């Protein structure tokens with residue numbers, strides 16, 4: 728298991744549409760394991776493959792909030808959105824590729840996704856609450872879309888400038 732380096736916005740790889748995973752190989756299994764550990768280490772509740780520079784359609788998430796509850800690591804390969812609710816909800820979002828920046832984003836309250844699991848089988852589930860926000864946020868990453876793309880241009884530019892500054896500082900250290 729290796730912790731992967733998380734790309735920081737702006738990065739051209741975070742703006743690209745990812746390619747489908749061709750087969751659930753041992754390499755994909757190892758990648759998913761690395762991504763989960765990288766996500767827990769960050770810490771975060773979701774991480775998409777392009778965020779670690781792998782341009783393939785998979786993401787991991789675990790939105791269990793309480794320490795009393797068992798962890799629920801999920802790996803979604805080639806996910807598809809099969810249904811979204813008419814009803815919307817607004818939640819504050821952040822992103823491991825945009826550290827320490829948060830903003831409210833409105834999305835469908837419920838989302839249904841179908842994906843391939845590490846077991847090679849098709850799964851389908853309806854997500855609500857934080858799980859719905861996270862699944863949609865991570866799904867967007869696979870299409871080169873970030874949560875700041877939902878914000879006004881001024882707010883987005885302000886955050887992008889902060890991230891450019893952060894990257895310059897990190898490059899110096």
Ligand code: NI
Pocket residue numbers: 821822823824864865868
């Ligand atoms: Ni993100």
